[in-house]
Amino acid sequence: MKLKDKLYYTKFLLAVRTVLICHILTICDALFGLQYAQAWGVGIGWLLLIVDWAILVFVFKLDEPMGGKGKVFMEGLGTYILGWVSLWTITYTFLHWLLWPEIWIKYDINPINTIWILGLSMGIVMGTSLFARFMMDLPRLKRYQSEIDKHKKMEKKAEETRDRKLMVKVKRKQKYIQKIQKKMMWQRFKPTLITMVPFMVMFFVLNWLFSGIFVAVFPFNAWEVPLIGTLISGQPLSPRGFGLYFFGFYLTSSFGFSFIIQKVMGIKFGRAGGGFGGLGGLGQK
Numbered sequence: 001m002k003l004k005d006k007l008y009y010t011k012f013l014l015a016v017r018t019v020l021i022c023h024i025l026t027i028c029d030a031l032f033g034l035q036y037a038q039a040w041g042v043g044i045g046w047l048l049l050i051v052d053w054a055i056l057v058f059v060f061k062l063d064e065p066m067g068g069k070g071k072v073f074m075e076g077l078g079t080y081i082l083g084w085v086s087l088w089t090i091t092y093t094f095l096h097w098l099l100w101p102e103i104w105i106k107y108d109i110n111p112i113n114t115i116w117i118l119g120l121s122m123g124i125v126m127g128t129s130l131f132a133r134f135m136m137d138l139p140r141l142k143r144y145q146s147e148i149d150k151h152k153k154m155e156k157k158a159e160e161t162r163d164r165k166l167m168v169k170v171k172r173k174q175k176y177i178q179k180i181q182k183k184m185m186w187q188r189f190k191p192t193l194i195t196m197v198p199f200m201v202m203f204f205v206l207n208w209l210f211s212g213i214f215v216a217v218f219p220f221n222a223w224e225v226p227l228i229g230t231l232i233s234g235q236p237l238s239p240r241g242f243g244l245y246f247f248g249f250y251l252t253s254s255f256g257f258s259f260i261i262q263k264v265m266g267i268k269f270g271r272a273g274g275g276f277g278g279l280g281g282l283g284q285k
Contacts, residue, residue, distance in 0.1 A: 003065055004075055005263070007056070011076030012260055014052050015083035018045045022088055022219065023095055029240075030099040038220040045084055049077075079259045086256025089249070090118060093216040096241050103237055113215045117246060120206075121254040124199075129258070129265050132191040138266060141187055144180040151177050203247070210246035218242035218252070 022041035029037035053073045056062045063069045097104055097111055104111070151173055158166040214234070221242050222232045232248040244252070 003062070007062070007066070007072070008076040008079060008263060010052070010056075011080040012083050014048060015080050015087060015256075018048050018084050019087045019091060021045075021048075023091065026092065026095060026099070026219075041088075041219070049080060079256070079263075082256035082259060084256070086252055086254070088219055089216065089244075089252040092219045093249075096217045100240060103239075103241065107214050107237055107243060109214045109217070109243070113210070113213065114249070117210075117215050117249055118253055121250050122257065125254050125258045125261055128191065128195060129261050129267060131195065132188075132262075132267050133265055135191045135194070136187050136267060141184055144184050147180065148177055203250075207245075207247050213245065214243035215246055216244040216249040216253075218244050218248070222248075 018041075021044055022038070025034060025037040025041050025044075028034040034040075053069075056072050057069050062072050066072050066075065093114055094111070097109075103109075151170070154166065155170045157163070158170050214237075217237065218232065218234060218241065221236050222234060223236070223242075231251060232244060234242055234244040234248050237243045
């Protein structure tokens with residue numbers, strides 16, 4: 001397994017550990033009235049990420065083979081954040097149901113809807129990933145990616161050493177690299193192009209069927225977070241949680257897992273993951 005892949009999976013496992021700590025804080029909130037439990041969870045999540053980075057850099061010395069301290073931090077960062085949010089939302093929803101069932105009764109939240117939509121999102125991620133694997137010429141894409149990586153290393157070396165011969169060699173190959181990059185982009189876009197319309201129709205119908213119905217619970221008030229608040233549809237529940245509508249729960253439950261599923265299936269490599277239809281894996285990086 002390549003070092004980058006190891007870092008990738010390490011970040012996902014870190015997300016799992018972070019979610020467990022967040023749940024311990026939630027239980028402390030329910031049993032002992034711990035204030036700002038979710039805020040503590042967010043803070044600890046970022047702290048764990050920094051500690052993990054420090055261990056990888058200063059203990060395992062991975063900054064040299066990875067090409068810098070920043071590379072170690074950034075590699076798999078999206079997987080950590082989205083995996084953390086996805087896992088936390090999914091598991092917090094059921095924990096919230098166990099700890100505060102009266103809130104579910106008050107807002108008429110049906111756990112069957114939660115399970116059904118969760119199964120749908122996982123099925124779509126798996127289905128679109130399998131379809132992408134079938135549609136894409138993976139050996140060719142991997143070969144192209146290898147050539148692009150080699151060219152980038154050569155370009156970096158030419159800039160550092162100011163080697164004129166090497167610079168000329170890099171410049172000569174630039175058009176070819178741009179050509180195969182376009183081919184890779186098309187290969188990755190094909191599955192999305194085919195599945196986009198049917199999935200949009202399906203989501204429109206489902207969003208209409210579940211209109212105004214809470215189907216899950218987000219750990220904290222999403223409106224207080226600028227980026228998340230604009231993507232997730234829902235509203236605060238009293239006294240705890242943030243009720244999610246269909247589309248908001250679909251997004252949070254599928255985005256994190258699409259990263260890891262694409263990686264396991266071998267359809268996510270290089271710096272672009274490829275968009276595989278269904279909004280479950282839209283061109284992730």
